[in-house]
Every structure is written in structure tokens, then in C-alpha cells.
Amino acid sequence: MQIQQRPHSPSVLQNSVVVFSKNYLPMSRINIKRAITLLITGQAEPVDITQSAVFTVRSPSVVLQVPEHIRLTMTNPERLWKVPPVNRREVLRRDNHSCQYCGVTKSLTLDHVIPRSKGGLHSWDNVVAACERCNSKKGDRLLHETDMVLRHKPKAPTHPAVAFAEQFWKDQTDWNTYSGS
Numbered sequence: 128m129q130i131q132q133r134p135h136s137p138s139v140l141q142n143s144v145v146v147f148s149k150n151y152l153p154m155s156r157i158n159i160k161r162a163i164t165l166l167i168t169g170q171a172e173p174v175d176i177t178q179s180a181v182f183t184v185r186s187p188s189v190v191l192q193v194p195e196h197i198r199l200t201m202t203n204p205e206r207l208w209k210v211p212p213v214n215r216r217e218v219l220r221r222d223n224h225s226c227q228y229c230g231v232t233k234s235l236t237l238d239h240v241i242p243r244s245k246g247g248l249h250s251w252d253n254v255v256a257a258c259e260r261c262n263s264k265k266g267d268r269l270l271h272e273t274d275m276v277l278r279h280k281p282k283a284p285t286h287p288a289v290a291f292a293e294q295f296w297k298d299q300t301d302w303n304t305y306s307g308s
């Protein structure tokens with residue numbers, strides 16, 4: 128995800144706006160029409176961040192200035208979110224539908240990093256997506272008994288808002304580095 132669109136993009140309505148919670152946590156990216164609704168109804172207000180862009184939206188009767196960053200003015204009802212169950216669908220989603228040993232995206236199975244026969248748990252930090260080939264190559268062995276290496280250390284999925292916030296601040300840093308001065 129990149130911070131795209133600086134001024135003069137072909138259609139201003141294709142831009143998106145970052146929404147912060149009342150406590151200034153970046154929460155999500157929404158389209159500009161939704162942002163206009165929140166601003167007009169007083170549910171959100173502009174946030175002043177250095178290098179924020181302002182989008183000018185014109186209709187026949189009105190010209191609106193929509194900032195790139197807005198903040199909700201009311202406490203956002205916390206959405207209930209629980210760590211998803213460890214099942215095939217959720218594990219493949221977390222692992223981007225790729226084998227965590229070789230990276231292929233076909234014939235995927237679930238592998239217990241520490242085999243169940245050796246006390247490994249069916250838990251987020253012990254289950255990864257693995258292709259059939261890697262799974263049978265590894266067999267019933269522990270990882271250090273093989274020459275295989277995990278591409279990522281498995282862990283439970285992060286709350287979507289937390290994941291968004293982490294990515295947002297990373298993008299801000301990248302952008303500031305990129306823009307130089």
C-alpha cells in the first residue's frame with residue numbers, strides 16, 4: 128500500500144482519505160465520498176498532519192476542501208474482534224496462500240512445525256501453510272532435523288486496525304524518506 132495521489136490526479140473522487148480514531152490512531156482508508164459524508168455530518172474533522180494533501184471537490188453548487196486525514200469526533204464503538212480459529216482458510220489467508228518453506232502457491236496443506244506426534248500444538252504459532260511436497264519432505268521431523276527454513280515466524284493474526292496502523296506509519300516514513308527534504 129502506498130500513499131498515492133498527490134494533487135492533480137485525474138479524478139479527485141478516486142482519492143482516499145485516512146480516518147483516525149478520536150485518540151489519533153490511524154484506523155482505515157475510506158473513499159472520498161464517505162469522508163465528505165462524515166465531515167458534513169460532523170462525525171469527523173480535519174487532522175493537521177505535515178504534508179497532508181487537501182483535495183478540492185467541485186459540484187455545480189459547492190466547492191469542498193477535503194483533507195487527506197480526518198479524525199472521528201465521536202468515540203468509535205469498538206468492533207468485536209477475536210483471534211480467528213486455526214483452520215485451513217484462516218492459516219492460508221495469513222500466509223498469503225503460499226508455502227512457508229518454498230513459496231509455491233499450489234497444492235497447499237497445513238503443516239505442524241513441531242509435529243503433533245512430538246507434542247506440537249494446533250496453534251497459530253505452530254501451524255503454517257506448506258505445499259504437499261514440502262510437507263511430505265519434512266514428514267515427522269523437527270525443523271532442525273531438516274534443511275528446511277520457515278520464511279516467516281508464524282504468529283496469530285493481528286487486529287485489522289492494529290495492522291492498518293502499523294502499515295500506515297511505515298508508509299508515512301517511506302514517503303518522508305522518498306520526498307527528501
Ligand SMILES: [Zn+2]
Pocket residue numbers: 226227228229230231257258259260261262
Ligand atoms: Zn513448499
